[in-house]
Amino acid sequence: SAMLIRKSAFETTSGFRDEFFVDCVDQDFCLQLRKSGWKVLQDKRILLPHSLGEMKWHGFGPLKLRATHHPTWRLYWAARNGVMLSKEYFSFDKRWALTNLAILGYWIITVTLFEKPRIAKLQALFRGIKDGSRGRLRQAYLPAGVIL
Numbered sequence: 812s813a814m815l816i817r818k819s820a821f822e823t824t825s826g827f828r829d830e831f832f833v834d835c836v837d838q839d840f841c842l843q844l845r846k847s848g849w850k851v852l853q854d855k856r857i858l859l860p861h862s863l864g865e866m867k868w869h870g871f872g873p874l875k876l877r878a879t880h881h882p883t884w885r886l887y888w889a890a891r892n893g894v895m896l897s898k899e900y901f902s903f904d905k906r907w908a909l910t911n912l913a914i915l916g917y918w919i920i921t922v923t924l925f926e927k928p929r930i931a932k933l934q935a936l937f938r939g940i941k942d943g944s945r946g947r948l949r950q951a952y953l954p955a956g957v958i959l
């Protein structure tokens with residue numbers, strides 16, 4: 812949502828990916844920086860109001876899971892871009908790639924259990940996984956007003 816970037820660091824990357832436009836833009840950029848030898852720092856004292864969808868906690872007894880309740884189109888892009896990055900950066904940072912894929916698995920579980928329209932959202936997630944693994948995108952999942 813917000814970054815301060817040295818110009819010299821920015822120039823060692825290919826910049827922000829236009830095709831990502833939402834979800835994983837910052838992760839991709841930070842991975843590019845790290846791969847170029849730069850350190851990425853986070854100052855947790857600085858707070859920036861930011862919305863990540865309609866987060867809701869759901870539970871079964873003591874087990875509580877947080878679902879994002881993102882729009883269907885956004886689930887597609889989160890899955891697609893996340894899979895693309897995990898694939899591209901697996902050899903550079905296996906831990907990051909596997910954590911990213913685990914988060915995607917968590918989203919599949921929470922959508923299955925708590926979100927509607929369940930079938931449409933799961934289709935979007937699985938199409939995103941398929942397209943991300945192939946480096947493709949589906950124009951049908953672009954929100955109104957976005958042109959790639």
